[in-house]
Amino acid sequence: MLITKASEYAILSLIILSKSANPLRSETLSNDLQIPKSFLAKILQSLAKSDILKSYKGVNGGFSLAKDTKDISMLDVIKSVEGKTPAVFECSPSIKECPSNKAHICSIWPFLNKLQGKIDIFLGELSLADILEE
Amino acid sequence: MLITKASEYAILSLIILSKSANPLRSETLSNDLQIPKSFLAKILQSLAKSDILKSYKGVNGGFSLAKDTKDISMLDVIKSVEGKTPAVFECSPSIKECPSNKAHICSIWPFLNKLQGKIDIFLGELSLADILEE
DNA sequence: CTGATCTAAAGCCATGATAGCCTCCTGATT
DNA sequence: AATCAGGAGGCTATCATGGCTTTAGATCAG
DSSP: OOSOHHHHHHHHHHHHHHTOSSOBOHHHHHHHHTOOHHHHHHHHHHHHHTTSEEEEOSTTOEEEESSOGGGOBHHHHHHHHHSSOOOSOOOOSSTTTOGGGSGGGGGGHHHHHHHHHHHHHHHHHOBHHHHHHO | OOSOHHHHHHHHHHHHHHTOSSOBOHHHHHHHHTOOHHHHHHHHHHHHHTTSEEEEOSTTOEEEESSOGGGOBHHHHHHHHHSSOOOSOOOOSSTTTOGGGSGGGGGGHHHHHHHHHHHHHHHHHOBHHHHHHO
16 A cells, blocks of 8 residues: 555645634544544644644644645655655565565566656645645 | 565566576575565465466476466556555545545545556556566 | 643554465376 | 375464554643
């Protein structure tokens, strides 16, 4: 799976927040979306750390978008929530284990890199504003 | 992760098999690739069931390609090994849980479908022959 | 200024999928 | 019949995903 529940919830939250003038509490969002609030809270925290959302504590606190919708790319959102860029494929970490050492089989990576590149571009060029327009 | 170890091992095995005139035993492949043989055996069985490989029992048995390399697409390989088509995203199964019920948020799916389509086409059009040429 | 209350932040568990292992069964070759 | 290699199934460890509980910080009433 490339896009997990966490990313899904993040995008849904951003869509709702984009339509609200003032900050919304995480509980409000979790009610609206029927999502476990504790799980959503963690996701919103990630987005705040990545400067996609701004957070406000205390009474009348909550979350609001930190940027214009056209400056928030889906790649940023997924990277923020997932902790890493969405990878089609993970190369075996240890050199010993990595089969691409062997000359006759190192040929499978180029096509994966090509696919990864296509996905990165697609997600990088797709902004929240684009999604809202659809 | 879209492409798992199992798919990786499958592709590597196919590359080696494409260069061999006679069938190779699963143990030979697992030695060549430094892959646990019991895990690889299961993968090769999947490929045989999907008519990507032909299997031969008994002495001098083993596996060999069942088709021309240009007739084996990466999508077929991954589907065979993974048991399902590689999905960018899994929609929440129960209707109650699926947020796309709510009118104001059902807008995230189109872009995912578009991405999924691009990936399917990419993997579907990419044959083993293409990979060998690279 | 103080503390009670509100909300985000951080840290901690449970479940399920992935990766890898082992054993027995089936069919082919000799 | 004996042996060799694939077929089939279950078993275990590990890790990411998803969800819950406690802690830290801001606001406001008094």
